[in-house]
Amino acid sequence: MRICTGLVTIDDLVPFIQAGAEEFYCGVIDEQWLDRYNYIVALNRRPWPDANFSSFAELAEVVNIAHAHGCQVFFTMNEHCYNNQQLGILDYYLEQAVRCEVDAIIFADLGLAGYFADKKTNVDVHISTGGTIFNCYTAEMYTKEFHADRLILPRSLSMAEMKIIIESSPNTEFEVFIKNEGCTYIDGFCNFVHGTRFMNNNDGVIFNPPCVLRYQVIESITPIPYDVPLLEKKLNWILDNKGDCGVCSLYYLNQLSVDSLKLVGRASDRSQVLSDIRMIKSAIDLCGEVANFEEYHHMISSQICQNSWKNDQLITHCYYPEILDHVNGIHNVQGSV
Template structure:
């Protein structure tokens, strides 16, 4: 299984590749795009400068280094949808990204996918998790649209992913699954909260609607004690950080034939990205351990890397490792 690392700076390519990254993904929001549409309508799902390249020259430099290391770079144009006015600029920018050396474009908007297919762009198209494919019929539908890879939704169990794998194999589709960071409380493609903050340079997790503190009023005719307990659960995501891990699922992913393991966090610091790649690399190096021992090692690794113990709100695939 390949390690897919986030990338937002040219200088990150070499150290991340040396640490073990096999593939990179990135985004780009140019000055032109920002001027016309701002980060409110970002051209991809990251709404701040820190997570994005800002010019195709930067992107070309990054792909040149990656190419010299034989590592492909993918670029996300995965806004939920683009308007008729945005579409020509989006198509132009994808063409510029291809010229800059990317080898896959990650797309969500089905209209854009269809236009790219019509234009025969010459590189693979991956379906972003922002257009969730939860079932085998959807895999077949998206294959018919001309896709080569599916980034699976975060909100699937390992059993459900394993269930989709044979269909993907029959359709000759690569599957990519989340392995680290950014466990969204809501389904990416079905969440329309805007990821905006006070500073367009960096949107912090605490500014996201899903993690904000809300005053919660319970509407129920259930006994008071039950209502209190339910209310406590309804507040569960408030003021939390998106740290998350899915490493206990790696043996099941290997068995299912998952092609690529995604590390979320384009906006993270280079140090954090490096630590994540090393963590995943270490996990993959001991995949042959017996399941129980592997899970124990992953719990240790999580504690060492995230400075906290495993819990369900930090776990992508609770059935795999949590007691």
């Protein structure tokens, strides 16, 4: 399994490689786009300046450095949908990315993915999680009709569903999310305004958008049978800037023959990204050293993630919650001995 992380500055590239990352995804928003749309119209799901390079010259330099280190660079064109009036500038972006010799372009819009596939370049096609790959039939469509080389699976899939899809397309690469910015909802159906996380008057705290909340519908009654101040405290904790995590599930992802693990975020703090890369790299290495999940989880919780989530916090921030059944099973066995 390889580690795929976002990149927004050239200075971060070599440190990330040295930490263990082998794949990088990034975007460009240059004057051509800004003159027409500013940052109001999103090009690649990250419509703010600190999440993109500002020129293709920077992208070309990143590609050259990455290739010199045996790493790959993927260019993001993964907005869910574009319109016909944008085709001219989108074509310009595609041509520039190919000229920079990126290894792949990430698509979510079916029309743009098909348009690029018909060009028959030597650049791979990756289908974003926005492509909503829920079953093996969708996977087959993308690989046969759009010549997709890699499919990025949605966060909402269970491990059992992933297994069916991956086994149905043995010649296709698969990428899954492993850390940060998890969401209850399905990315490919999302049109939420995510800029609310940068609200003013938050005492310096950057909140995740409220769409990340896992909710439960209950009957409205009076008096409210909950400790409201405590619920408010928990809500603020859930919405703070601590990212979701799937490291506990990495042992099973390795058994599924997942090819790449995505660290989410293209505007994250360098020290946090380095810490995440090193943690994931240690977990990947551990998969080849242990005999079973119980041993893996013991090593993860005692040595690699000992300062991470507490058990009662896991359900809110766990990428693949079904893994908690295995974790709780271990705890129950240990508690009965």
